[in-house]
Amino acid sequence: MTILESLTISDWLRTELKQGRFPPRMPAHRRVYESIRRAIANEHLTPGTRLPSTRSLAQDLDLSRNTLLAAFEQLHEEGYVVSQVGSGTRVADTLPESFLVLDEAQAQGGQEAAKRPAILSRRGTMAAGPVDQPSHEVQPFTPGEDDFSAFPTRLWRRLLNRQWRDPQPAYLDYGHAGGHLPLRRAIANYLRMSRTVNLTVEQVLITSGTQQSIDLCARMLTDVGDRVWVESPCYWGARRVLEVNGLDLHPVPVDDEGMAPGNRDFRRPPRLIYTTPSHQYPKGVVMSYGRRRLLLDYAASRGAWILEDDYDSEFRFEGRPLSSLQGMDQNGCVLYMGTFSKVMYPGIKLGYIVVPPDLADSFKRGLYELQRPGQVVIQAALAEFIEEGHFSTHIRRLRQIYKERRQLLQKVLAPVATVGARLPPAGSGLHLVVELPAHCDDVRVAELAAEQGLRVYPLSLYGVGEKREKGLIVGYAYAATERITPYGRILADVIQAALSS
Amino acid sequence: MTILESLTISDWLRTELKQGRFPPRMPAHRRVYESIRRAIANEHLTPGTRLPSTRSLAQDLDLSRNTLLAAFEQLHEEGYVVSQVGSGTRVADTLPESFLVLDEAQAQGGQEAAKRPAILSRRGTMAAGPVDQPSHEVQPFTPGEDDFSAFPTRLWRRLLNRQWRDPQPAYLDYGHAGGHLPLRRAIANYLRMSRTVNLTVEQVLITSGTQQSIDLCARMLTDVGDRVWVESPCYWGARRVLEVNGLDLHPVPVDDEGMAPGNRDFRRPPRLIYTTPSHQYPKGVVMSYGRRRLLLDYAASRGAWILEDDYDSEFRFEGRPLSSLQGMDQNGCVLYMGTFSKVMYPGIKLGYIVVPPDLADSFKRGLYELQRPGQVVIQAALAEFIEEGHFSTHIRRLRQIYKERRQLLQKVLAPVATVGARLPPAGSGLHLVVELPAHCDDVRVAELAAEQGLRVYPLSLYGVGEKREKGLIVGYAYAATERITPYGRILADVIQAALSS
Incomplete structure (x- = not known):
């Protein structure tokens, strides 16, 4: 109770109904409902406040008890109030946040709000940003943009054409089995040679890119409220997807040896660790050997999964290519992911995850159920692009x-x-x-x-x-x-x- | 230092290089690198150990200084060693205090921790099925499979080719603005004419298909635990995505007039209603006018969203095409979705949602953040396919x-x-x-x-x-x-x- 400290709820409600800020033909039960609903939304009636019985209110306000019952029923149905045998009707403890948002929107929008305001869910609001996020306008020096003018479109067209000349029916269907086998094979060979990833073809899944890979891993391996370690600073595309999945993001600082978890972090083990060991995004640090061992041992001992995002290891200009975290893992706790959007072109929408053998089947099914992958013709062309050496x-x-x-x-x-x-x-x-x-x-x-x-x-x-x-x-x-x-x-x-x- | 307590690093390294456990043609810098790397990995060289200068090692081992520099550079790049002005090169620090925590965990976990069981999350288990779900094996009479042998692949190849001949850079990039504008325009025209959908181009978003459309709507408009009405029986692909999104699925029976909510259902209003009014899936019933009005009025009064899945209205063999629920909506509470997987081919992975004007911007941002859409070339070809009349x-x-x-x-x-x-x-x-x-x-x-x-x-x-x-x-x-x-x-x-x- 706030506004009601000096007034009884009956007195307040009587004034409220008299002041008549209602459309002329609004029925009485609707007026009662609206008055109470607004008071709850504005937090003039605070959670837990006990409301008078419909019987006593009917008497005090000189309304029929049915009117009060109708109003209370609607408040109850919509979750504004709860009632328990023996303790009457109380303002609900956990008000759906959306109700508050709604009132705010109505207050701002005035008459406009009558035409349904645009109410997103909490996760939808996160997804729509624009918290902490630059615009997508591309200009010189915009990070994350590739020079796809260098992409050999003529060659690519030829390869696509070859596929379309006489496509097998399966090429036009959804991708059922984790992706086009020749492409999975080509990726497996490439990763084995260039990235010391330890794998069989069965472990490779083709996804439609980085967001979908992270999303799939988050859904398959974590539940709402689970803790996930992210590097700080961190790729916000990843962060956004993890947040929308309802995860508890725990930032781990980055030093000159990469992700640097300390005692503060170890206190509560995460379910998932999202990391960019080859080239920390955005700082560019390479994770040290010791730190890699630490992460792997810690994850194995705590039953956490590590998601290794090897997003741009192709672009290494000095020294030898580094081995992957996945290649050092003895316990099957690393999932390794990469993308073709930087080497080919962003709109190709093809990436891959390498999952531990035990997870391969579940991930294939999850991938199919959640994303219905397809674009097999492009996968087939890409497989040839790699195998014929054009990729290298x-x-x-x-x-x-x-x-x-x-x-x-x-x-x-x-x-x-x-x-x-x-x-x-x-x-x-x-x-x-x-x-x-x-x-x-x-x-x-x-x-x-x-x-x-x-x-x-x-x-x-x-x-x-x-x-x-x-x-x-x-x-x-x-x-x-x-x-x-x-x-x-x-x-x-x-x-x-x-x-x- | 452990192995090196009695030896200098120079002495040890000399022995190591002589023992020659290296491939015959491995260059000297690589042998030095490998020896030191292994010693660090085996913890024979412990964190913080200071390494001799490249100059003194070169002298001691009778190697050129460049060889030593190359080896150290790679060790440094890979994070095995760190160097600071004034304090030379040291084995990278590995946070001894973290190892203490780790040891404790290992003591608890015992040997068991070594082999990790395949543990999915609760939602991952739902996503991986196979509850209530037939296999994907296609045979005659398998529902949901189209005859894409009828698809004009030659014509389609020509259209794709035309796009690839001289693609604009934007065609290779992600799709930033809700999809390729000409395709959105073509869809808007088609829906306005054929499906009485009431819309502007701004309201059309291109998605990568039905699953992604439902997923996006669920995430943008609902939170975990929110109630969603589904028809029973219902398309299980939709059901799966809604379940994985943590929603409380409330089945509403279907009668000869379509989705038939009753008092039992009205008690607790849903946040979202997923329905197939044109052709109930799978029963095939068309929703009656009265039922449509009921759903629209109810949704408007309760602030619920309706997701109208118009998945196969193209295949109507008798009578007039029905108008859409969206076209009857006066309150902007209907989202309308369709797919190209049945008319074109499933693997094309293109679908669309028409959202109320107020939601268009948020949905565009959410679509970009969660799915990073692309495949603009295919969108451009599809736009031409429609505009040149091939679609009809x-x-x-x-x-x-x-x-x-x-x-x-x-x-x-x-x-x-x-x-x-x-x-x-x-x-x-x-x-x-x-x-x-x-x-x-x-x-x-x-x-x-x-x-x-x-x-x-x-x-x-x-x-x-x-x-x-x-x-x-x-x-x-x-x-x-x-x-x-x-x-x-x-x-x-x-x-x-x-x-x-």
């Missing part, structure tokens, strides 16, 4: 292009070190991180860059939880090579100006 | 084919009426229902049919909740026209034998 050739070519862009960008951005920014060495990937001092407003710096037509992302927006590092994520895959230096100079100027002021 | 032509052609198969099947199954089965008249769709008496074990009858090589589905498996009708769902879209009569005769015999015994 294309990767080598992209690696050359991106390496040059990275070097140019590193060079042109180097002067920012003089004003307190830091450019950590990075031997792989499609973006650089410019680390900024803790006091710096990186969102503002990114805005200033955007005013110059350069879209970079503030590192703080990738943070999960309280502690957020400052910096800029600068993608170099999208801008043409000859534009890197002039654009980079503008960006360097923006950073220098921001840090000097 | 193809539907007309399929309609002729399926109408003939349906008539043949109805005729050959007619004798089952003599043993108590019932063949309700059906003017549309791709399957027939053979209703069986309540005492009949329809699962057993379906098994008997399967023994004859005919896959039909028992109606009771589509039921939700306790009350389940008996019958057989017989698809006629997949079997070739000339096989319908001979196969149908076998099926009729099976049914007659089962009911007579």
Whole structure:
């Protein structure tokens, strides 16, 4: 009770009904219902408040008892009040959040609200963002964008054509068995050779990309409320999907050896650990051997699953390719995932998960039930693209292009070190991180860059939880090579100006 | 340091390199790298151990300094060692305090922890089925299977080719704006004309099919524990997705006017109503006008959303096409969805949702965040397929084919009426229902049919909740026209034998 401390509910309700803020022909039971509903929604009637009996209210308000019964019945049906034998009717403890949202929306929208407001669910609200998320507008330096102008479309068309010339009926159907077998075989060979992934073809599932892979793993392996470790900073696409799946996201900091769990984190073991060991996203750190062992041993001992997202290991410019976490795992607790969106083109919508042998069948069924995969013709063309060697050739070519862009960008951005920014060495990937001092407003710096037509992302927006590092994520895959230096100079100027002021 | 307590690292490394447990042609830098890496992995070199400088090692081992530098660089890249100005190179730190926690866990877990059982989450177990669900093996009469041998692959190849000839970069990217605009426009025109759907292009979203459409709606509009009405019997693909989303499925019976909610159902209003008004799946009933009004008014008054799944309205053989529920809605509470998997081919993985105007932006963002849609080239080809009239032509052609198969099947199954089965008249769709008496074990009858090589589905498996009708769902879209009569005769015999015994 708040408004009702000095008034009885009967007195308040009598005033409320008299003031007549109701449409003229609204029946009495509806007015009673509306008055109480609003009071609950506005928290003027607080959870647990006991309402008078319908009998006494009918007397006090001079209304028929049926009117009161009808109003209470509706409040009850809609979950605003609960009633228990012996304790009368009380305002419900857990008010659906949507009711509150609704009232707010109605208050704001005024008459508009009569035409149903757009009410999303809580998870829908999360999914629709735009919390902590840049726009999708692509400009030079937008991270996560590839240069698919380099994609050999003519060759690809030829391969697709070959498939369409005489497609087997199965090619037009849904994909029933975890994906097109030749593609699964090609991926298995590739991962075994290049990524030391330890697998048989049976363990490979073709998905329609990173989001779907993470979503499938989250659903197959976790329930609502389960704890999941994410790196902070972290890929927000992953974070969004995990959040929408109702998981309790626990941020684990990242240091120079990668994801760095400490005692605070070990206290409550997670059900799932989402990590990017080959090239931490977005910071670019490679997870150390010791940290890998630690994660694997910890996960095995606590029955946690590790989801290793190896999203861009193809783009390694220096040193040898690293082995995967999956390849070191002795206990079958790592799921390994990758994508073709960066090497081929984003819209191809093909990725893969390698699951422990025991999970393969369940995952295949889950994949079919939840996503009804298809696009077998494209899978068949991709299998040929890989087996005929075009995939390796294309990767080598992209690696050359991106390496040059990275070097140019590193060079042109180097002067920012003089004003307190830091450019950590990075031997792989499609973006650089410019680390900024803790006091710096990186969102503002990114805005200033955007005013110059350069879209970079503030590192703080990738943070999960309280502690957020400052910096800029600068993608170099999208801008043409000859534009890197002039654009980079503008960006360097923006950073220098921001840090000097 | 453990093995090195009595040896210097130089001495140990010299012995290690001499013992020569390396492939014969392995270069020197790789041998150094491997030796040190193994020692760290075996914990012979413990965290924090300081390594000699490359200069002094080069001297001690009589190797070039570049060899040592290359080895150290890779160890560093892979995170086995860390180096800091002034303190040289050390074996990476592995958080000793974390190992303590770990040891405790291992002590508890004992040997058991070594081999992990395959543990799915509760929702994962639901997703992996196989509760109440037939296999995916396709045989004549398998419901839900189309005859995509009729699909004009040559024409389709030509359209795809045209798109691939000179694809715009955006065609290779993810789909950011709810789908390819020309396709959304083509769909809007088609739905406005053929299905009396009331819409603007802005309300159309392209999804990757029915499962994804239902999943998106469930996530955007409902939270875990929310009540959703489903028809009983119901399409189990929809049911599975709703269940995995944590919803409280409330079965509403279906009568001759379609979904038939009663007082028992009204008691607790749902958040979402999933319905197939044009052609109830699987029973084939068309929802009456009165029932449509009832559902619309009820949903509007209770703030519930209606998801209208218009999955096969293209295949209507008699009478006028029905208007959609969406077209009757005055309150913006209906979401309308359809699919291209039945008219084109299942693996195309394209469907659409029409959402109320207020929801369009949120849904677009949610679609992007949760599914990262793509396949724009195929969307562009499909837009042309529709706009150039091939879509209508193809539907007309399929309609002729399926109408003939349906008539043949109805005729050959007619004798089952003599043993108590019932063949309700059906003017549309791709399957027939053979209703069986309540005492009949329809699962057993379906098994008997399967023994004859005919896959039909028992109606009771589509039921939700306790009350389940008996019958057989017989698809006629997949079997070739000339096989319908001979196969149908076998099926009729099976049914007659089962009911007579």
